Amino acid sequence: MIRSRILATGLLSLFTVACSGESETVLSQIDNVQKPTSTKSDISVEFDDKMLSISPELLNLAQGEKGEFTIVTQPNFLIDQVQGCGALLNKSKNKVQVMGNGKVCTIKVTSRVSSPPIAVTSSTSGYGEFVALAQTVEQGSHFEIQVKPQQDYELESIEGCGSEYDAGTWVVKNAQSPCHLLAKFKSSFDTPEAFTHTIRLPVVVHVLENDNVQIEDSKIQRQIELLNLHFRQSKLLEDLENFSGRSKIPAAQIPFIADVGIQFYLATHTPSDRPFNGINRVADQGFISAASILGSMYDSNKYINIWVGEKSPEQVDDAVAYLAGTSEVASGISIDYRALANYNRTFDPNLKKTLTHQFGHFLGLIGHITEGPESGHRFLPCGGDTQQSLNCRNQDLLFNYMRNNSVDDNDKRMFSISQAEIMRNWVTSGPLKQLYHNNIDKQ
Ligand SMILES: [Zn+2]
Known part of the structure; x- marks a missing residue:
């Protein structure tokens, strides 16, 4: 009534x-x-x-x-x-x-x-997840499906429950009976041509926040996205409008540009196994210090640690790679917040390559192609084991990511095949093998 x-x-x-x-x-x-x-x-x-x-x-x-x-x-x-x-x-x-x-x-x-609720179950393939998916819905209901692929993955399709792609979103328009949703995620990159498999590694970004350091999640996510484009020598780089990514590199050196086959994603769980977006915000004071690095570090056998904070004026350009398995107590990379790339999926030849360069060091490229230990990578043949390249040494690659600080970011555009081999071995059987094996089920 x-x-x-x-x-x-x-x-x-x-x-x-x-x-x-x-x-x-x-x-x-x-x-x-x-x-x-x-x-x-x-x-x-x-x-x-x-x-x-x-x-x-x-x-x-x-x-x-x-x-x-x-x-x-x-x-x-x-x-x-x-x-x-x-x-x-x-x-x-x-x-x-x-x-x-x-x-x-x-x-x-x-x-x-209301009608009795309808159960909606779900599963995924590849690396990603549903976001806030209701376990039950009302009969006849219309709902949007939200998903979150991991950093190096993308959504391929959603199946089940009559789901369809409509005007930029996946929706179920009329749920009538209990049903199952399957979200299929696929890698943003193909298997590398020169190597047998892709390597995936989780990173945690510790943002050491002081009055000057306030960084949005999206900037960090885009930086990791760009890092992947560099490591995967992605065709996406060339596909970006107006990008003439390789044009500076001499034609004779183009065969030695490596798709390293290593890609990174923001960690999805904290050390205590709680869901996580991979960004750990830490209240800090002053400049990046050993105390703030060690105080926030996650187990380096499970995560790659990146610290973003404020460096002193003298050190602002000095990102540091702390190498696992050495005398360093820390393991990871520390970088000034101003050295992060400001990547917006548009062409900019001067995008920062600082993190890419430091990952090169962290993954075993000791020294630069123009200086560093005799036993480092600078004298190796550009094509490594996989290609004949005795007439090219890494020191000849003037557009290499492993140039030193005095070189413009615009002139850092490639890893070589031999550098890629060093980095992959460093991960699978070198100082980072524990990290790799602890994440073997994510490959
Ligand atoms: Zn360096």
């Missing part, structure tokens, strides 16, 4: 009797005659109190003043529609929001019996 919750003034009583909550036209006529618009007016709600309870019973609002009613639904009932007074239903908060317009009026909230 519909019962009006209108309690208030004579004017309202007159209205409810006269128009049964239906006609705002009548209401406004009465209102216009009897009330100046500058005074407050009552807004009430009509609803079925077997299905709903709504509070407050009445709002008394001046013109332009905002107010809201809170709805509590009884078990097995749903809000169906909200009409009148220009009111809007905020479904997620179960609130009806309304603005005073100088007129007495009534909002009509209709409700109905």
